[in-house]
Amino acid sequence: MKIANILLVDDHPMLRKGVAQLISLEDNLNVVGEVNSGDEAIMFAINNTPDLILLDLNMKGLSGIETLSALKRANTCAKVVIFSVSDNETDVLQALKFNADGYLLKDSEPEELIEKINHAIAGEFVISEPLTQILAKSLRPQVKTNIMQSLTQRELENLKLIASGKSNKEIARKLGITEATVKVHNKNLFKKLGLKSRVEAAMWAVEHKIS
Amino acid sequence: MKIANILLVDDHPMLRKGVAQLISLEDNLNVVGEVNSGDEAIMFAINNTPDLILLDLNMKGLSGIETLSALKRANTCAKVVIFSVSDNETDVLQALKFNADGYLLKDSEPEELIEKINHAIAGEFVISEPLTQILAKSLRPQVKTNIMQSLTQRELENLKLIASGKSNKEIARKLGITEATVKVHNKNLFKKLGLKSRVEAAMWAVEHKIS
DNA sequence: ACATTTGTACCACTTAAGTGGTAGTTTGTT
DNA sequence: AACAAACTACCACTTAAGTGGTACAAATGT
Numbered sequence: 001m002k003i004a005n006i007l008l009v010d011d012h013p014m015l016r017k018g019v020a021q022l023i024s025l026e027d028n029l030n031v032v033g034e035v036n037s038g039d040e041a042i043m044f045a046i047n048n049t050p051d052l053i054l055l056d057l058n059m060k061g062l063s064g065i066e067t068l069s070a071l072k073r074a075n076t077c078a079k080v081v082i083f084s085v086s087d088n089e090t091d092v093l094q095a096l097k098f099n100a101d102g103y104l105l106k107d108s109e110p111e112e113l114i115e116k117i118n119h120a121i122a123g124e125f126v127i128s129e130p131l132t133q134i135l136a137k138s139l140r141p142q143v144k145t146n147i148m149q150s151l152t153q154r155e156l157e158n159l160k161l162i163a164s165g166k167s168n169k170e171i172a173r174k175l176g177i178t179e180a181t182v183k184v185h186n187k188n189l190f191k192k193l194g195l196k197s198r199v200e201a202a203m204w205a206v207e208h209k210i211s
Numbered sequence: 212m213k214i215a216n217i218l219l220v221d222d223h224p225m226l227r228k229g230v231a232q233l234i235s236l237e238d239n240l241n242v243v244g245e246v247n248s249g250d251e252a253i254m255f256a257i258n259n260t261p262d263l264i265l266l267d268l269n270m271k272g273l274s275g276i277e278t279l280s281a282l283k284r285a286n287t288c289a290k291v292v293i294f295s296v297s298d299n300e301t302d303v304l305q306a307l308k309f310n311a312d313g314y315l316l317k318d319s320e321p322e323e324l325i326e327k328i329n330h331a332i333a334g335e336f337v338i339s340e341p342l343t344q345i346l347a348k349s350l351r352p353q354v355k356t357n358i359m360q361s362l363t364q365r366e367l368e369n370l371k372l373i374a375s376g377k378s379n380k381e382i383a384r385k386l387g388i389t390e391a392t393v394k395v396h397n398k399n400l401f402k403k404l405g406l407k408s409r410v411e412a413a414m415w416a417v418e419h420k421i422s
Numbered sequence: 423a424c425a426t427t428t429g430t431a432c433c434a435c436t437t438a439a440g441t442g443g444t445a446g447t448t449t450g451t452t
Numbered sequence: 453a454a455c456a457a458a459c460t461a462c463c464a465c466t467t468a469a470g471t472g473g474t475a476c477a478a479a480t481g482t
Contacts, residue, residue, distance in 0.1 A: 183471090184429085197376060197469080365460095388461085391462060401440085
């Protein structure tokens, strides 16, 4: 069985010790290093090519996200799993944005932690269960706002077509109406939604997950 | 303790029986109905207002997704949790799109199933663990393509600003260059990415999660 | 019956966007 | 030194987009 090398990055020595202890009980996991800052983490990762890095988010100096970003930009093929107390939505989404390979909460059960670490090493994305809701939330359509319901059928159709990159002329052809009418609908929907251009309209559609 | 009423929707009677049996072992859960089609599910939900509906995706007649959509459009405030064998990406994302309150796999462990059902009733979004990867994947930036790296610094900046709804004039002001130059960058980036307009560019940016 | 909303259409006008070309400067590479 | 790539700028031109009106028919609600 291959032994996976793990690097711990956290500025609390006691917590590192605890995690190191826990990990050392597994015979397929090995803590190859413990560092307390992002800079050191990057240095260590380049020289020692660990298989997985457990990275705290809230550190002095380089932030966890900056460190994550740097680690991913570097050639290291180490998996980077965030290990944080924060169940904050922006933290989780930021981590995802910078391609973290997982996000585990510090208050996880030890067995869960070990299990997920193993999964992460195997290449799966892992995340503590309470955080799945954050993922789901950002993928779901927003609740329909009053303002959205104020759009008429035609305006909504126009909006969708704008968001699909169609020109007014194309929209007119598709809906079987004149370009002038398309412009009328645009005008009205821009006004209702407080938008200045079709690009803003397209982005509005994306944000509100209109398809 | 409040007892939650559950409706089972699946066109396999045997499977329904199994699940019903499992659920009936819990004293806070009660199976109020079992139906084998989407139509019946909708009817039942309207008349009997269950607290939670376990909905199969792959059914004869109305598909699971259509049923989900109908249930959500109706005034029923029942939680609808998909209960399927499919760990297919599109199925999961579709379910999310139509505001499913959860997505559980049929090969889940019984205890897990019960636990997640309880969480769903409490208002949490629940999902079987293997599927979290699908959520993560759709939230992460795509791998950087060659074509994306072919963009120069300025072109990329322009693209971002276009995607934020800025006009050429605003982009020019922001970058401290003339509008003519902005147009040059646009022209080049459109050509590189094969786009026809700034709206398409904005949508391209969204798809490739450029921010 | 009357008023409102929605969808349709047209016009005239202004501004924005996109295309084709030329060309100078910097920066980095060979 | 020569070259290529990137960034800059300008011009002329075409097309697209957006604004402000007016207007009328159909449907809807009061």
